[in-house]
Amino acid sequence: METIEQVLESKNIRVTAMRMLIYKFLVEKEVAVTLSDIENAFEKADRTTLYRTIKTFEEKDIVHQIDDGTGITKYALCEKGCNCEIETDLHLHFHCNNCNETICLTDHKIPQIKVPDGFVSENVNLVVKGICDKCSG
Amino acid sequence: METIEQVLESKNIRVTAMRMLIYKFLVEKEVAVTLSDIENAFEKADRTTLYRTIKTFEEKDIVHQIDDGTGITKYALCEKGCNCEIETDLHLHFHCNNCNETICLTDHKIPQIKVPDGFVSENVNLVVKGICDKCSG
DNA sequence: TAGTAAGTGCAATGGAAGTGCATTTGTTAT
DNA sequence: ATAACAAATGCACTTCCATTGCACTTACTA
Numbered sequence: 001m002e003t004i005e006q007v008l009e010s011k012n013i014r015v016t017a018m019r020m021l022i023y024k025f026l027v028e029k030e031v032a033v034t035l036s037d038i039e040n041a042f043e044k045a046d047r048t049t050l051y052r053t054i055k056t057f058e059e060k061d062i063v064h065q066i067d068d069g070t071g072i073t074k075y076a077l078c079e080k081g082c083n084c085e086i087e088t089d090l091h092l093h094f095h096c097n098n099c100n101e102t103i104c105l106t107d108h109k110i111p112q113i114k115v116p117d118g119f120v121s122e123n124v125n126l127v128v129k130g131i132c133d134k135c136s137g
Numbered sequence: 138m139e140t141i142e143q144v145l146e147s148k149n150i151r152v153t154a155m156r157m158l159i160y161k162f163l164v165e166k167e168v169a170v171t172l173s174d175i176e177n178a179f180e181k182a183d184r185t186t187l188y189r190t191i192k193t194f195e196e197k198d199i200v201h202q203i204d205d206g207t208g209i210t211k212y213a214l215c216e217k218g219c220n221c222e223i224e225t226d227l228h229l230h231f232h233c234n235n236c237n238e239t240i241c242l243t244d245h246k247i248p249q250i251k252v253p254d255g256f257v258s259e260n261v262n263l264v265v266k267g268i269c270d271k272c273s274g
Numbered sequence: 275t276a277g278t279a280a281g282t283g284c285a286a287t288g289g290a291a292g293t294g295c296a297t298t299t300g301t302t303a304t
Numbered sequence: 305a306t307a308a309c310a311a312a313t314g315c316a317c318t319t320c321c322a323t324t325g326c327a328c329t330t331a332c333t334a
Contacts, residue, residue, distance in 0.1 A: 073208075113245075113265055116244075124266070129261070131257040132256055155282075183282065185283065185284080189281080189282085278332090279331090282328080285327105291319085293318075294318100297312100297313080297315100302310095304306085
């Protein structure tokens with residue numbers, strides 16, 4: 001089992017208390033979070049720090065950004081099976097219309113999408129909306 | 138050939154000069170537009186009016202909203218083959234990373250997406266990013 | 275044609291994203 | 305150990321888009 005320090009170091013991210021806390025928070029949260037979520041969880045910390053920390057994590061490919069259509073950017077840890085650095089790693093996201101949470105369905109790859117002649121596909125964003133397992137129960 | 142008045146009336150939208158102009162603008166634009174695009178086209182009109190006009194069009198299903206991941210909401214006319222009122226009408230959108238325009242690929246339906254047990258899919262948003270036909274030429 | 279409902283314009287607010295700069299903290303070399 | 309440097313953090317501020325309240329105008333309806 002890797003420690004948080006090891007994870008950060010392996011990605012060339014300098015280890016700080018703040019970063020460890022935020023990483024831990026992301027691990028414990030199983031859904032994608034907004035910047036506000038993080039803000040609420042760390043009220044003592046500055047918004048900018050949280051913002052830049054997430055951006056750092058993103059650059060170093062330990063979190064990926066999700067645009068689930070709510071208009072607010074969400075972030076989730078890149079876990080087992082998520083290779084965000086590879087453009088073609090395209091798992092889909094599920095947004096629950098009831099609890100408003102967004103979940104990475106890492107196992108569910110996006111099928112090949114055909115585009116018309118002349119169009120070149122570089123990237124695909126797919127968000128399924130509906131009711132999640134917890135809410136449909 | 139339906140006139141603009143007829144289109145609006147058939148959707149129970151009261152006909153005003155402003156609405157006709159905006160509708161005409163949307164018809165002529167073949168790509169999805171932002172509120173700012175409309176604003177620039179109608180500098181004499183108020184932002185709020187344009188905003189609410191688009192919202193009205195959206196409610197009455199003559200326009201649909203597109204979230205192409207640029208962070209700015211775009212709108213496009215629901216044309217032939219687009220049945221936004223039906224949740225399962227799911228054509229995809231293409232966003233060009235070069236010219237920054239977003240196009241409805243009305244003919245391209247989204248394939249059936251499987252979700253895990255317990256999840257209920259109600260809606261799917263799919264945006265393909267890449268280079269459009271005009272830019273790849 | 276008067277009355278009412280809807281549409282429009284102006285002003286202001288709110289939320290999220292992003293930036294500049296000063297300060298603090300951490301790393302490295304001496 | 306500590307000086308010097310680089311990176312991280314906190315504060316203040318800005319910008320941009322979305323949205324709302326209210327007053328005024330326009331269009332339908334009895």
